[in-house]
Amino acid sequence: MKLLVITLALIMGIAAGSIYDFKVDGLTGGTINLKDYKGKKILIVNTASKCGFTHQYEGLEQLYEKYKDKLVIIGFPANNFKEQEPGSNGEIAEFCKKNYGVSFPMAKKISVKGDDTAPIYKYLIAEAEKKGIKDPIKWNFTKFLIDEKGNLVTVFPSKVEPMSEDLLKYLN
Structure with missing residues (x-):
């Protein structure tokens, strides 16, 4: 049965049993290996430079600075919603x-x-759907919170500000 699940995951493009199995290309080069963040919470956010929520970069940076001993934030620029991230990787890095x-x-x-x-x-x-959160990404700046053991805790919609009590309660 486990082999079947792994095979299906590979076919679907989900070649991981855990968040720590992922390595992604960095915006300005290099590789971000999520395994490096074992023992910390991880906040994964899809970002965009021309969105009504773009101001959240400021709150994300404040959150990161305040909690970086126990939290890492990883931004994933994406152009999926109304062409709000049209720039190249270099342009995005410069903008941020x-x-x-x-x-x-x-x-x-x-x-x-x-x-x-x-x-x-x-x-x-897939992890969000296991928790009953269907179609979790409705817009830019959706936030996925992963605990120190690599488990999805919850998903915050775009409107939840990074420094809001809704999010901070998971860090204090």
Whole structure:
């Protein structure tokens, strides 16, 4: 049975049994290996530079600075909603640094929805659905919170600000 599940996961593009099995390309080069974050909470966020929620980069950076001893934030730029992330990886990196001082890890631009959804997001969506959260990604700045053992805790919709009590209660 386990072999069947692994085979199906590979066919579907979900080649991981855990979040720690993922390695993704960094926005400015290199690789982000999620295994490096075992023992910390991970907040995974699909981002966009031309969105009504783009200001959340500021809150994400504040959250990262305040809790980086126990939390890592990983931004995943995506152009899935109304062409709100049209830039190249270089342009996105420059925008994030110049406008928001982003220092948390940012992945290379990917797709988070549709036929070309990146494997890490297929995995996150499947984990959310196991928790009864159907179609979790409705827009940019959806936030997936992973605990220190690699388990999905919850998904926050775009409107939940990074420094809101709704999110902070999981960190304090």
